[in-house]
Amino acid sequence: MMSADTLGRTITARARFSAPGRGTPTGHEAWREQAACLGADVALFFHPEAVRGAARSGRTLEAKAICDACPVRLACRDQARAAREPYGIRGGETEEERKAWLKAQARRAAAKAKREAAA
DSSP states (O other): OOOOHHHHHHHHHHHHHHOOOOSSSGGGGGGGOOOOOTTSOOOSSSSTTOOOOHHHHHHHHHHHHHHHHOOOOOOOHHHHHTTTOOSSSSSTTOOHHHHHHHHHHHHHHHHHHHHHHHH
């Protein structure tokens, strides 16, 4: 069973997911109207905290299959990275994959700054 805090975070994340068809995207978010997940069950892209192992892997693979076929996958992924989205599968990346990418970016930026300072 989820704690009240975890449930609150999950509900907030789902509300922020703003998948296609949820609201009217405009301007830089217009790509969402072309997303393969348009009309999909948003819950598929979020894992209940208690789901682990094969059940979680299966949900992840199912969500990623939708993302893999999406014509705007990269825009979705890039938006999730830029927003530092902490929950859900976005643009074919899990939360863990986004965190790893962000850490790698920070390491590269630090290494670059160190090289430039030494020059």
